[in-house]
Amino acid sequence: MRRSLAALAALLVAFSALTVGRADAADAVITDFGVQAGESDRVQTVALQRAIDETSAGGGGRLTVPEGEFRTGALDLKAGVELHLAEGAVLLGSDDIADFPIRQTRIEGKVQPWVPAVLNAKGLSGVRVTGPGTLDGDGKPYWTAFWKRRAENRKCTNLEVHRPRLMYFESCDDVEVIDLNLRNSGFWNLHVYKCAGVRIEGVSIRAPHGDPPRITGDDQPWDEVSIDRAPSSDGIDVDSCQSVVIRDCVISVGDDCIALKGTKGPRAMEDEASPPVENILIEGCDFQSGHGVMTCGSEATIVRNVVVRDCKVGPGVPVCRLKLRPDTPQRYENLLFDGLTLDGAQSLFDVKPWRQFYDPQGMAPPKSEVRNVVLRNITGSLRSLGDLRGNRGDSIENVTLSNIELITDRGDLRVGEVVGLRYVGVVINGDEIEAPDSE
Template structure:
C-alpha cells in the first residue's frame, strides 16, 4: 500500500473513532414524529437534528415504526440512527424535497434533491440496522402524472424531474455510513461530492426503482474506505468519478459483493478531475450485465496508480474494459480539459467467467477490451494471474471485424460490438504487460485469443 494511502487510512480511523463523543440521544417520537407510514415527519425529524446539533451533538434515533419524510439535512456532530425495527421512507411528493448544490449530470438531467443530505458539515453519520427506503417508484412517469392530478398542480414544468438521491454529502468531512439497509431511491443511492474522510461499512444497497440507480458514487472526493458492503443496482454499483476538476484519490474498496445491470466497479464516465491512489481488492462480482471492471477517462482525467487485486467474477459481461477517449464533456461550468491519460494500472488475481451467449450484450462476448486513441495512447497496464472462461461463438467473419475508433463517443464496450478476439483486444497502448493471463472457451470460436493493434508489449521478468 502506498505510504500516503496508509497515512490517510490511519487518520480516517482515528477521526471516526473520535466521532460523536457526545452521547446525548434525541428520539424523534419526542418531537412528534409518527411512524405509521403515512404522516409526513420532515419537520419533526429535522427539529430533532437541529436540537442535537445546537446542543453539541449526539444521536437522533428513529425506532419502532415507518417514518415518512422529505429532505433531512444533517449538521455537525449528528448521528442519524435508524434502529433495526424502524424504516425511514421517502415522501411520494416531489415538493417535500430540497436540492443541495444543484448540478446537471452526464445525461443532461438536473440533480441535487435528496432524502438525507449534508453540506459543509463535519462529524456526521448514518447508522443502525434499519432501512432507508427512497420510494423511488413514486417518481416513475405514471406516478408523477397521478401526483400532479392528486395535488392539482397547474404549472407542471419540471415537477418531479429532479429525482431525489437517497443520501447526498457535499463538501463535508468525517462521514460514516454504517450497517444500514439502503433501498430504492429515485436516482443515485449514496453520493459523496467534494467530501473527505469517509467510511461506508457493512451497508446493503438494493437500487432498481428507476433509471440511473447507482450504488455508491465517490465524486471529486478523497480519503475514503468502502468495505464489507453488499450492493445490487440497476446502474453502477461502485462508481469513482469527477464531475468537477477536483480529483478523487486515496480510496480503498474491499470485501464487497457487487451486482449491476451496467457496471460493478467503474471509473467515470464523468471524468474531469484526476483519479489516483485507488486500491480495490477481494470483491465478488456476479450477474453483471454491463461490465465488471471499467476504467474510463474521457473528459480529461489522469487516472494512475490503480490496483485491482483478488476479484472473483461470475456471469459478468466484459470482465475488464479500459478506455481513454476524447469526449471532453464539462460539468458545473468548468473549463474544458485537455485529453487525459491512463497509466500504472495493475489488475491481478481475477478469476471467473462471462455471461452465456443469449444473455450477453455483445454476442459473442470477449473478456478484455483496452483502447486508447490514435493520438492519445494508454500508458502502462499490467495484467497478472487472470483466468476467464468464455462461451465462444465467434465466426470466421468476426475475425475480419474493423473496430471503430469512436474517440468522442460515450465510452461503452457494447458500442464497439463484436471484437476480433475472444480473449483480449488491445490497441493504442504504450506498455502492456501480461503474465499468466488465460482464456478458456467452452464452445467453438474462430477468433484469436488475443489481438493487439499499435501496442507495445513487455514480457514479464
C-alpha cells in the same frame, strides 16, 4: 510500474488505520420531538428536522429512528448528530417532489439548481448515519415519470425529470455511513462531493433493475404501469473526494455500482470545484448487479490511487470500466484490482470512448491518459475479457494482468493503441495466453 505499486501498498497501510467512531453522547428518539409513530402516509419533514436541529443545539448525540415507517421530504443533518436507524426502522422518502424544494446542489459534475436528497449534509465534520434500519426512497413515482419522458423523447437527459437521491454529503470530513440498508432511490443512492475521510461500511444498496417499460404514445396508461427498473440508480458516487474507504458493502443496482466522478468539458482541468478523486479503497464488497464494479465517469477528470481488492463480482458486471470522453481531458492512473472472484461477470475491461451528451464547445478534442493499471489474482467466469481502447490520440500505457485464471466464452481482449500491455500467468479456459498486439 514498481513505483506505482509501492505507492498503492503505502496507501493500503494508511487505509488500514482509518477507523473512526462516534464519541459518547446523549441518546434521543425522534418521537421525543413530536414525530408521530404509526403514520407512514403522513410527511413529517418539519418534525423530523426539528428533532435534528434541537439535538444538535443541545450538544449533539445519537438521534434514533425507532421501529416503524416515517415519511419525510428533504432533511439536513447538523453538527454533532448521529442519525441512527434502529432495527425495523424505515425512513421513507416522500413520493411528492414538492417535498424536495430546488436548491443549489452538485449533480452531474456541476453545482446547479436541482432537487436535494432525502438526507443532506454540508460543511460538517463528523457526519454519522448508522443502521441496521432502512432508508427507502419510495422511488416508483419518479421512475415512472422518467420512463414516461423517455418514451416521449429518447434523447432526454437524466436531469429533465427531478428525482431525489437518498443521501448527499458536500464538503464534509470524517464521514461514516455504517450498516445501513438503502432501497428504491429515485436517482443515485449515496453521493459524496468534496469530502475527505469517508468510511462506508456494511451498507446494502438495492434498486430494481429489470427491463424498462415498453410503453409509447400519449394515451398509454402510465399510472397502471408496474415499473421494475430504477433509472440512474448508481450505488455510490465518489465525486471529487479524497481518502475514501468502501468496505463490506453489497450492491445490486441498474447503473454503476461505484462511480468515481469529477466534471466534464474541454476546460475540466481548470475547474477548481472538481479536485482529483484520489486514495480510494474498495474491499470485501459483493457486486451483485450493475454497470461496473468501479467506473470512472460519466464526468471525471483526475482519478488516481484506487485499490479494489477481495471482492465478488456477479453476472453481467464489468470490473474496470473507464469512460473516455472525447470532449474532456482525463487522467486515470494507479488503479489496482486484486483478489477478485468473478461469477459470470461481463468483462475485465470496459475501457472505451464515451459520447453521452458529447459537447466539445467548439474546441479541438482534448487527450486523455490511462496508465499504471494492474489486475491480479482473479479467478472465476465471465463473458469476455472486454475492450481496452481510447479515442484517437488518447494514451493507454502500463497495463498488467497477472495470476489470472478464468473461464469465458470470448478469451480475446479487444485492444486499441496500448503501450506496455503485459500478461503474466494469464490462463483462459485452461490455456496460458500471451498479451495481444496493440493496433
